[in-house]
Amino acid sequence: MGRLSSxxxxxxxxxxxFDFVGRRLLWYAISAVLVLGSAAGLGVNGLERGIxxxxxxxxxxxxxxxxxxxxxxxxxxxxxxxxxxASSPVVNTSGDSAIRVQTSALTQDETSQxxxxxxxxxxxxxxxxxxGPSWGAEVAKKAATGLVVFLVIVVLxxxxxxxxxxxxxxxxxxxxxxLVITVGIYAWSGFExxxxxxxGLLTILGYSLYDTVxxxxxxxxxxxxxTASTSRLYAEQANLAVNQTLVRSINTSITALLPxxxxxxxxxxxxxxxxxxDLALALFVGMAVGTYSSIFIATPIAVQLKERDPAIRxxxxxxxxxxxxxxxxxxxxxxxxxxxxxxxxxxxxRQPQRSSRQQRRGR
Amino acid sequence: MAAPARGRQVRRPGxxxxxxxxxxxxxxxxxxxxxxxxxxxxxxxxxxxxLDLQGGTRITLQxxxxxxxxxxxxLSQARDIIxxxxxxxxxxxxxxxxxxxxxxxxxxxGQERGDIVDQVGRTAQLQFRLVWQQQVASxxxxxxxxxxxxxxxxxxxxxxxxxxxxxxxxGETQTPAALPAEYQDAVAALQQQAQAFxxxxxxxxxxxxxxxxxxxxxxxxxEVMVLSPAVIGGSHVKDAxxxxxxxxxxxxxxxxxxxxxxxxFDTVTEALTPAxxxxxxxxxxEVITAPTSNAHITNGKAQxxxxxxxxxxxxxxNQLKYGALPLTFVVNGVSxxxxxxAGSQLQAGLIAGAIGMALVLVYGLFYYRGxxxxxxxxxxxAAAITYGLVLLLGQAMGFxxxxxxxxxxxxxxxxxxxxxxxxxxxxRDEVRDGKSLRLAVEAGWERARSTILAADxxxxxxxxILFIFAIGVVRGFAFALGLTTLVDILxxxxxxxxxMSVLARTKFFGQGHQLSGLDAAHLGIEGRKVTxxxxxxxxxx
Numbered sequence: 001m002g003r004l005s006s007x008x009x010x011x012x013x014x015x016x017x018f019d020f021v022g023r024r025l026l027w028y029a030i031s032a033v034l035v036l037g038s039a040a041g042l043g044v045n046g047l048e049r050g051i052x053x054x055x056x057x058x059x060x061x062x063x064x065x066x067x068x069x070x071x072x073x074x075x076x077x078x079x080x081x082x083x084x085x086a087s088s089p090v091v092n093t094s095g096d097s098a099i100r101v102q103t104s105a106l107t108q109d110e111t112s113q114x115x116x117x118x119x120x121x122x123x124x125x126x127x128x129x130x131x132g133p134s135w136g137a138e139v140a141k142k143a144a145t146g147l148v149v150f151l152v153i154v155v156l157x158x159x160x161x162x163x164x165x166x167x168x169x170x171x172x173x174x175x176x177x178x179l180v181i182t183v184g185i186y187a188w189s190g191f192e193x194x195x196x197x198x199x200g201l202l203t204i205l206g207y208s209l210y211d212t213v214x215x216x217x218x219x220x221x222x223x224x225x226x227t228a229s230t231s232r233l234y235a236e237q238a239n240l241a242v243n244q245t246l247v248r249s250i251n252t253s254i255t256a257l258l259p260x261x262x263x264x265x266x267x268x269x270x271x272x273x274x275x276x277x278d279l280a281l282a283l284f285v286g287m288a289v290g291t292y293s294s295i296f297i298a299t300p301i302a303v304q305l306k307e308r309d310p311a312i313r314x315x316x317x318x319x320x321x322x323x324x325x326x327x328x329x330x331x332x333x334x335x336x337x338x339x340x341x342x343x344x345x346x347x348x349x350r351q352p353q354r355s356s357r358q359q360r361r362g363r
Numbered sequence: 364m365a366a367p368a369r370g371r372q373v374r375r376p377g378x379x380x381x382x383x384x385x386x387x388x389x390x391x392x393x394x395x396x397x398x399x400x401x402x403x404x405x406x407x408x409x410x411x412x413x414l415d416l417q418g419g420t421r422i423t424l425q426x427x428x429x430x431x432x433x434x435x436x437x438l439s440q441a442r443d444i445i446x447x448x449x450x451x452x453x454x455x456x457x458x459x460x461x462x463x464x465x466x467x468x469x470x471x472x473g474q475e476r477g478d479i480v481d482q483v484g485r486t487a488q489l490q491f492r493l494v495w496q497q498q499v500a501s502x503x504x505x506x507x508x509x510x511x512x513x514x515x516x517x518x519x520x521x522x523x524x525x526x527x528x529x530x531x532x533x534g535e536t537q538t539p540a541a542l543p544a545e546y547q548d549a550v551a552a553l554q555q556q557a558q559a560f561x562x563x564x565x566x567x568x569x570x571x572x573x574x575x576x577x578x579x580x581x582x583x584x585x586e587v588m589v590l591s592p593a594v595i596g597g598s599h600v601k602d603a604x605x606x607x608x609x610x611x612x613x614x615x616x617x618x619x620x621x622x623x624x625x626x627x628f629d630t631v632t633e634a635l636t637p638a639x640x641x642x643x644x645x646x647x648x649e650v651i652t653a654p655t656s657n658a659h660i661t662n663g664k665a666q667x668x669x670x671x672x673x674x675x676x677x678x679x680x681n682q683l684k685y686g687a688l689p690l691t692f693v694v695n696g697v698s699x700x701x702x703x704x705a706g707s708q709l710q711a712g713l714i715a716g717a718i719g720m721a722l723v724l725v726y727g728l729f730y731y732r733g734x735x736x737x738x739x740x741x742x743x744x745a746a747a748i749t750y751g752l753v754l755l756l757g758q759a760m761g762f763x764x765x766x767x768x769x770x771x772x773x774x775x776x777x778x779x780x781x782x783x784x785x786x787x788x789x790x791r792d793e794v795r796d797g798k799s800l801r802l803a804v805e806a807g808w809e810r811a812r813s814t815i816l817a818a819d820x821x822x823x824x825x826x827x828i829l830f831i832f833a834i835g836v837v838r839g840f841a842f843a844l845g846l847t848t849l850v851d852i853l854x855x856x857x858x859x860x861x862x863m864s865v866l867a868r869t870k871f872f873g874q875g876h877q878l879s880g881l882d883a884a885h886l887g888i889e890g891r892k893v894t895x896x897x898x899x900x901x902x903x904x
Contacts, residue, residue, distance in 0.1 A: 039513055062703045098704065106842065108697065110482050125701035127418075128477060132695040134425065139837075146832030153824055161817050199767065199829070199837045203774065203844065206825025210778065210818045212784060217814040246790045254726060256777030259719025263773050266715035276711060279770050279840070 003286065018246070021239040024300035030298055031177055038184020044185045050194035050278075050280075051102055051129075053136030057111055060100040061123035066093040070122065071253045077121035083110050094272030095128035099209055101124070135156075139195045143202060148200075154209055161213075162220055168310075170302035171212045176291040178208045182286045200282025208290035211252070212298045218245045219299060227315045230322050234312050238303045242295055253291040260284050375865035383857040387748055394754045411840060413756040413765030416709040418702035419472040423474060424484045424692040426465045433465050433690060441688045442467050448483045448681070458761070462838070466695065478700045483652050484692045489597025490573055493535045493631070494641040494653055496589035497556040506559040521545070523592045524574050527628065531591045532634045535641075535859075539589070553578055553589050560587045571644035577727040581643075584729065588650065590643050592738035594631060596648075599624025603683035605676035608666075615675035618683055625663025632660045646682055652704075654766075707843040712769035719773045720746070723780050732878035733872060737862055739782050745854045749847055764840070771843030778822055779851040783859055785818075790863070791881075800881060804867045808860050815855055823848040 010016035020027070043214040051058050063070050077090040078101055085104040094100040108130070124296065149170065158168040182204060186193060218241035223234055258284045267276030306312050394408075414421050426441070428435045438461050440892070444457040445467055457471045469483065500763030506514065522556045526542070539550040551721055553576055562580035580587040602619040620628055622685040630644060635656035643653040654667045720753065724742065756762035790800075790807035798806055826845035866872040875882040 019823060052382060060700075060704050062701065095707070095886035098707075108477060108694075111477065111697070125703045127700040127704045129699065130477070130694070130697040132423075132425070132693060134693070135423070135695045136426065138463070138466075138695065140486065144833045146828050149832065150825060150828040153828070154821060157821065157824065161820075195728060196767065196839060199833070199840050201827050202833075203825065203840075206822045206829075206844075207778070209821045209825070210781075211822050214781075214814055217817060221810065233529060244792065245788075250782055251730065251784045251788075252777075252781045255723050255776075255780040258722040259773045261714075263715045263770060265561045266711050266718060270438045270707060270711040274708075275766060276715070278768065286486075295584075 003131035010248050013350060017239065017243050020242045020295055021303050022298050024304065027296040027300060028093060031181075031293075032099070033185070035177065035180050038180050039188065041184045041187035044192065044283045047183070047187055047193045050134070050192040050197075052131050052195050053193065054141065056102055056104050056199065057106045057137070058128075058129040059103075059114065060127040061099045061101065061118045062097060062101055062125040062127075063123055064097070065098050072305030074101060074118055075120050076320055077117045078103065078114055081110075081113055081117045083113065085110065086114055090347055094274065095270055098272065100272070106130065132317055137197065137352075139198060141196045146202065147205070154205075155323050156218075158209075162216060164220075164302075164306075167216050167302050167306035169305060169360065170298045171209055171216070173301050174212055174290075175205060177293050178204060178286055178289045178358065181289045182282065185285050186282075191281060192278065194275065194278045196278035197282045200279045200286065203283060204251050204286030205258070207287055208293065211249070211290055212294040214248065214252075215242060215245050215294050217301055218223060218242075218303065219302065220291070227311055230319055233316055234306055235303050235320050237317075238299055238306075242299050242330050246295070249291055249295060253287065257284065263341070275351060280309050367610075376861035378408075379857055379861040380865065383429050383861070384744075387744065389757065390748070394751060394758065397755070397758045398593070408754065408785070410753045411761070411763045412561065412709065413763040413768065414470055414472055414698075414705070414767075415700055415766045416705050416712070416764065416887060417472060418475075418700050418705040419470065420474060420476045420700075421471075421696070421698045422469040422477070422480050422695075423695040424467045424469070424782065425695040426467075426690040426692055435464070437690050438467070441692070444688055445469065447684065449479065449755050452733050454479060456601055463832075467692065473702075475699045475701065477697045480697050482696055484694055485573040487685070490593035490643055490645045491595035491628075492577075492593050492643050493531055493591035493635075494643050495534045495576065495591050496554070497540045497586065499554075499560070499589065499651075501560050501562070501587045503532075504559055511556075511559075514556050518549050518556075518575060521549040521734050523576065527636075527888065528594065528630055531594060532631060534591055535797050536634060536638050550609070551577075557587055557589050560858060577645075577648065579645065579648055579650055581711045586650075586653070588643060588653065590645065590650075593645075594642075595620065595624045597683075598626075600683050603680040605671070605673065605680040611670060614671035614673055615682065616671065616676050616680045618665050618667065618680075620663035621664075622663075622895065628663055628665065629659075629661050632658065632665075634657045637675050644683065650808040651682055660680050673748055688793050708766050712766055716769060716773050716776075723776055727780065727783075731880040733876065733881065734787055735880065737787075737859060737866070738780060740862065741783055741854055741859045742776065743846070744781060745850050747759050748850050748853065749775075752846060756846075763839070764843075765839035767837060768839035768843040771840040772847060775844055775851070777790035777849060778819075779854070781820070782815045782855045786816055786855065786859060787833060789814075794881070800873055800875065801867045804863050807864070812856075816852070819848050819852050830865070 006094060037210050061074060063074075069200060071091050071093060075089060078089045080087050083103075083106065090100075090102040092100055101114075101118065105116065111128055111130055115128055118126045149231070154204075156169055159165050179201065182201060185191075186197070191197075202220045219238045222237040222241045222242055222244075225233055226232065226237060260280050263276060264280035267274065267280050271277070364845055412597065424445070426438060442459055442461050446457075449457045449459060449469055449471075454474065454476055455472055456473075457469055459467060459469050462468055468848045505511075526546075539553070539717055540547070556578040560578050560580060562582065562585045573596065577590050578587070599620045599621050600618060601624075602617075602861045604617050605614055606617055607614055633788060634640070635642065636659050639655055641653050641659075643650045645651070652667060652669070654669065661823055667679070708802065721743065724735070724739050727738035727742075731738060740761065753762065753764055757764075777877075789811040790803050793807040794800060796803075812841035827847060829841035830845060870876070872881055873881045
């Protein structure tokens with residue numbers, strides 16, 4: 001760990017620096033591929049909708065031993081009821097002492113009939129979940145309303161907090177990015193989408209923004225009063241902020257993913273498929289993507305937008321000019337300073353003295 | 364983060380800590396106290412568990428917009444009626460709530476009663492009508508479609524709402540022929556309908572339009588009647604009860620009408636009583652009773668007698684009382700969870716929570732060493748407060764812990780731990796920047812504070828909006844998430860930070876012991892001790 005700490009120190013001082021902001025085109029490209037892939041997945045596969053979105057009845061039968069034999073036995077029992085809607089039930093094990101049976105829509109009487117059939121086929125307890133066809137749609141509709149309200153409020157909040165609409169925009173782009181990719185993963189993997197998944201998705205919104213706010217806060221701190229100085233570029237300071245919060249981002253992701261991972265493993269191990277698994281899975285995927293986006297997407301976009309701001313553009317030009325002048329003096333190191341102002345100056349261009357110190361210390 | 368705050372930062376962190384801990388103890392004392400007060404049905408120190416964790420039935424009904432205006436008032440009225448209906452089925456401890464602006468949720472803990480769904484969600488329309496013609500001799504020959512349509516069209520064509528109450532009564536006391544001439548075609552059509560009416564119990568499909576006369580029958584007796592437009596709507600029934608009056612052996616049903624209903628009833632009974640006239644109580648187009656008016660009722664309190672058994676009297680009373688829902692509902696979901704399934708869900712939630720907590724603690728100790736103890740203590744305090752709040756809210760406002768709620772609490776472990784991480788990293792940044800440890804704690808806090816507040820605000824907003832808009836079990840998740848976010852702020856401000864200030868004064872942490880997590884090597888600073896200021900500033904410009 002000591003190594004990670006001094007790594008943290010190096011990140012903090014800028015001795016080790018990853019060029020998150022400068023290589024943004026690379027990150028954008030990676031994300032664009034992921035987003036397009038997700039969209040394609042959605043188009044090709046669509047989402048595997050759970051029973052809550054289709055309507056129907058789900059029975060959970062407790063059995064002494066959930067095996068393929070007991071699955072077959074229960075399936076027969078359901079089919080033997082002779083009900084049309086229960087003629088082709090989906091039956092599978094869920095954990096090691098429960099079997100899940102899904103049928104099409106049944107009336108309450110028919111539900112009891114199937115439950116009785118399951119009980120006489122050896123189930124010690126039968127739980128039922130009858131879902132009307134409009135339930136899932138209702139959940140989705142409410143979620144969509146919530147989403148819109150949330151986005152509006154958060155855009156305003158971030159704008160008010162950072163006094164910077166560009167950060168709001170960047171955070172929203174990162175958010176959309178996380179959502180699309182998470183949905184894409186669901187489309188490709190064929191994981192079932194249930195109301196718990198929708199909950200997970202909405203929670204990701206909060207988490208993704210939470211992470212972005214922490215990074216942006218550091219960006220703001222580092223770039224405060226930047227126009228008064230001529231030694232650093234906005235982009236460089238922003239990149240430094242991302243590097244400085246990198247250890248935090250890593251630690252945070254680990255501490256956030258550990259409990260969610262526990263939830264996922266226990267959910268699958270003890271309960272089989274169910275709300276716990278659906279929720280944890282959506283969170284797990286979304287949090288991982290969310291951490292990526294606040295580092296690789298949100299900050300570069302914020303910087304790119306900020307660089308269009310006349311004051312910052314002017315400042316960037318000034319700093320670059322000064323650097324160019326310095327380089328004309330004897331031991332010039334790098335050529336890259338002659339870049340036109342219009343393309344942004346990448347953050348990773350280290351100042352000469354820093355890179356030489358780095359070489360002195362052998363890393 | 365702002366400089367002006369610097370003057371008031373080093374206060375008595377020890378005192379803050381003690382006050383905070385005293386507050387936590389006081390909260391638990393309050394939990395115990397409230398329980399003493401109400402006598403507590405459930406265990407004091409156990410949270411109220413949701414249906415998915417203790418087993419039970421949940422029925423979700425959704426109002427259809429086509430069945431009337433879905434307003435908050437209508438929904439709340441429907442909720443009350445359904446609540447009464449549920450109680451009337453003999454189910455105890457059921458909880459009926461509205462949610463999402465158009466749904467009613469019935470939760471019955473510990474019982475598997477999916478069977479009541481048809482009884483409680485039914486939108487029955489109850490009306491009091493006058494009996495214009497009784498004991499119609501029906502031919503039993505249904506009209507053919509064309510004739511039935513024409514008869515109905517004739518009835519529909521008349522403007523029944525133009526008739527006054529007195530005219531409606533005259534229709535009964537003096538036969539429908541006494542109605543104004545323009546209604547006679549419709550009356551003839553009604554008679555035609557009545558003679559052709561087939562009274563088959565269970566298959567009645569009479570369109571019950573309140574402001575038109577209808578032809579229907581009492582399925583119990585088979586008596587076919589022509590009934591006037593409704594004179595009193597079911598919503599005017601204030602109360603109805605089955606009882607056996609003193610000195611008698613017969614069950615009766617007492618009904619009580621509200622002001623408007625009572626006035627109309629006054630007029631109706633005054634006119635009907637001398638003639639031994641009848642009125643009919645019609646539920647969804649079916650006559651449930653058609654008593655003879657035996658007395659002029661002026662106070663809206665009437666008694667229906669007849670050959671009731673206890674069962675039929677109670678049924679009638681319930682139908683009268685809970686007859687009409689202002690909205691039409693469809694069944695959205697019925698979930699019945701048995702205790703074994705619920706038990707294993709609870710177990711899974713607890714195991715996941717324990718593992719998640721343990722993993723985070725181990726990671727904290729591993730990475731932050733001595734500071735990891737601060738993480739352990741802070742998370743421990745946060746967990747204690749959250750548990751206390753769950754107990755308190757359970758007692759005060761019936762908050763129940765559901766499986767998604769537990770998931771929310773588990774997810775929150777990470778978010779809570781992150782606040783500590785932000786604080787620690789800021790403190791370490793300040794040390795790297797050249798500050799002594801004691802000053803770094805204060806300066807790091809100044810910076811971390813606003814980050815933590817902003818990030819938690821976003822997280823709380825997300826939870827809050829999710830709670831407002833979500834339906835079903837999702838709300839439990841959102842509530843847990845929002846609750847823990849607030850707890851997180853409390854703990855960071857009044858526990859973790861003061862604790863850090865106190866610890867910075869100890870030898871172990873303040874001098875940067877190599878296991879403290881604040882030692883020079885661990886922080887990656889070189890050439891000075893953590894208690895000293897750096898002579899030249901580090902990498903920051």
